[in-house]
Structure formats: C-alpha cells, structure tokens
C-alpha cells in the first residue's frame with residue numbers, strides 16, 4: 321500500500337474550527353509556496369511535514385483568541401507562516417494581529433559542536449544552506465494585511481522589533497543550537513499568558529542542536545515543555 325494512500329486515510333476530511341478542511345488548506349499552501357514543484361505524497365518528508373503542520377494549526381487555533389502577535393523565527397520560503405496566516409484569514413473576517421517573519425534569507429548560520437550529528441549515516445546541511453529569496457516571500461504575502469518580513473541574523477535582528485510587542489504564538493524553526501537558544505532568550509518574557517512557543521526540530525536527527533538549546537533554556541528556568549509525537553516540542557506559557 322502506498323504512502324500516499326495512507327496519508328489520505330489519515331488526513332483527508334479532517335475539519336478544523338469553522339469547518340476548515342485541514343488537508344485542502346495544506347495542499348493549497350503547498351501549491352502557492354512551491355508553484356514549480358509537483359506535490360509528491362509518496363515522500364516520507366512530505367508526510368512528516370503534513371503531520372507537523374497539523375500540530376501547528378491546532379496550537380495556533382488554541383491561541384487564536386488571545387491578544388498578541390505572531391512571530392516566526394526561520395521562514396525560508398514562507399510555508400509555515402503562509403499556512404497559519406491563511407488559516408487566520410479563514411478563522412477571522414478581519415485580523416488585527418501583526419505577523420513578524422524573521423529570517424537571515426542567507427540560509428543557516430554557523431554549526432557549533434552541539435549541532436553535529438554523531439551518526440555518520442546522517443548527511444547534514446551546512447552553513448548557508450536553506451536560503452530563500454526575500455523578494456519572493458514578500459510577493460507571497462502581498463495579499464495579506466499586517467505581515468512584516470524582516471531580514472537579519474538572530475539575535476541582532478531582534479533589535480528591529482519593538483521591545484513592547486507581545487506575542488501569542490511563536491514558531492521557532494531555525495534548526496540550529498545558537499539561534500534557537502537566542503530566540504527563546506529574546507521571546508520568552510514577551511509571550512502572553514496561555515501563548516504558544518513551538519519548535520520544529522526537537523527530535524530531528526539532522527539538527528540535534530535544537531533539542532539541546534530548547535532543554536538548556538527551559539531546564540534553567542524549571543519550565544516543563546512537551547515533546548510532541550510529531551517531533552516538535554511545545555511550551556504553553558503559564
């Protein structure tokens with residue numbers, strides 16, 4: 321039996337709030353963000369991505385009525401931000417939330433020892449990989465109000481954000497140890513009560529530094545985070 325058939329068994333006809341069809345939203349996002357690629361549902365990475373997106377949508381909906389903005393650290397071509405911004409459009413007629421999308425748009429930063437996999441079978445990315453064109457991302461989000469796309473290296477780039485901003489949803493997807501730690505260090509106090517902090521690569525074999533940074537930060541504060549079945553990890557701010 322094909323993976324595609326299994327993906328359809330699992331994800332077709334899942335309805336989110338307002339009767340929003342999750343898989344339809346996901347496929348539309350894929351098409352818009354990757355106009356020249358055809359969608360391969362027989363690819364395990366695609367399956368993993370759909371699953372992670374489902375968790376992202378559910379936590380996003382959980383936080384939707386809080387007061388605060390959206391922040392994503394690690395945007396690449398804009399897939400996860402676009403998915404959630406489209407979801408927001410379908411949830412609310414008129415949004416008042418700001419979206420801040422932060423990326424170097426020059427790819428990954430330096431790999432530290434913490435980022436190196438001990439498994440020789442894992443082929444890791446390197447500095448400068450995963451680079452996207454900011455102009456393409458700007459075009460993608462043109463249709464939406466209140467989206468701010470900010471280019472720069474974490475943590476320096478945080479200086480372009482207003483210190484007074486409060487966030488209800490923060491997605492950390494910068495893969496590596498140092499920018500994950502620096503993002504947590506910057507955002508944690510600015511997340512509202514009940515707000516979500518979610519990271520993409522907590523159990524990624526290719527990016528072991530993400531989990532180390534996440535645990536170092538939250539263990540030092542005695543805050544419990546949850547490792548999700550999707551490979552992500554989440555903290556709901558208390």
Ligand SMILES: C[S@@+](CC[C@H](N)C(=O)[O-])C[C@H]1O[C@@H](n2cnc3c(N)ncnc32)[C@H](O)[C@@H]1O
Nearest residue numbers: 394395396399400424427428429473474494499
């Ligand atoms: C896995 S991608 C993000 C994927 C994206 N969330 C999506 O849904 O497709 C990781 C991104 O983190 C960015 N990045 C990594 N280290 C960074 C740093 N120190 N400062 C800013 N951006 C960084 C890279 O440029 C890359 O675009």
